Amino acid sequence: MFDLIRRLRARLAPAPRPIPDDLWQATLAACPLLAPLSADERERLRALCGLFLAHKRYSPVQGMTLDDARCLVIAAYACLPVLDLGFDWLRGWREIIVYPGEFRVRREHHDDHTGVVTEGDDVLIGEAWERGPLILSWADIEQDLADPHAGYNVIVHEIAHKLDMLDGATDGVPPLPAGMERREWIGAFQRAYDAHCAAVDDGADTVLDPYAAESPDEFFAVLCETWYSAPAQIRDEAPELAPLLQRFFHAGRLVPA
Ligand SMILES: [Zn+2]
Structure with a gap:
């Protein structure tokens, strides 16, 4: 039964988006964390990016503009953590919302000691919703591209939350x-x-x-x-x-x- 569902799903899945050579070379040049990858790994990452572009939907908001180059940068860093795990680890969500910079979200804060609940705005550079969108600040992606070895990468950070959520619990323990x-x-x-x-x-x-x-x-x-x-x-x-x-x-x- 599950095998049948898997086969049907595979048949209905969109075809990977072809990535032109010049665009791929520009992505490799733009993303310093891809430099250590072998030729074989780069080709596998390119194939994953083709799947990513076919399966995911980009939603630029607040005046953000996304061209093919920017979409592919996001795809490349989103697929980097699953290069060996496989594309299936990015299942269960579709949308990538991209803000030009930091964004505000209204949140309730529970004080564990007093039990008091207050509402306030959080300023975020990225967020991942369980079975919902991945939300990113383009300004912070650019910062990571410019300073790649500072220990920060907002795309990998949010993808890590997605991997953690795959077993239904957001607890720092992904399926292994x-x-x-x-x-x-x-x-x-x-x-x-x-x-x-x-x-x-x-x-x-x-x-x-x-x-x-x-x-x-x-x-x-x-x-x-x-x-x-x-x-x-x-x-x-x-x-x-x-x-x-x-x-x-x-x-x-x-x-x-
Ligand atoms: Zn986080």
Whole structure:
């Protein structure tokens, strides 16, 4: 039965969008995090981008303009974390909303101590809704392109939230590929998260972004963006997590330099 559904889905799926050579070369030049990829990996990423462009829908808002080059930059960094996991890991959502810069969202804040609920505006550079859109600030994408090894990458960060949400719980524990132990993952991440939170509480200068102390799901998302943009930071502050991220993202491949 499931096999039949899968076959029907495959037949109904849109054909991958062909990516012209000049546009692909321009994307490789624009995205510094793609530089370490081998020729084979680049071709596999190009194929994933073709699927991404066919399956996802871009919605520029607030005067944002998106051309093919910008759409492909977003596709390339969105597909980079699933280069070895596969396109299926980007399932369950379709829309990418792109703002020109930071955007405001109205949020309710619950004070755990007093129980008081207040409403206020949060200013965000990215957001991922479960089974809903991926929301990005183009200005921050440009910042990441210009300064690729600072430890930030808003696209990879939001895709990490999407991977985390695949099992229905936004808790910093994504579904794990075959051969990975959930118990081992949870133990190592909990130890590293507790240590990071304690360092941030003490006012210490942490190597990883202090924002990662916000919650376990933010810790996971920050680790993923750091893994691609400044992996040495993870080996410095949370060395126990480096082999786990290596196995999660690219079992069998070398750790990025
Ligand atoms: Zn986040």
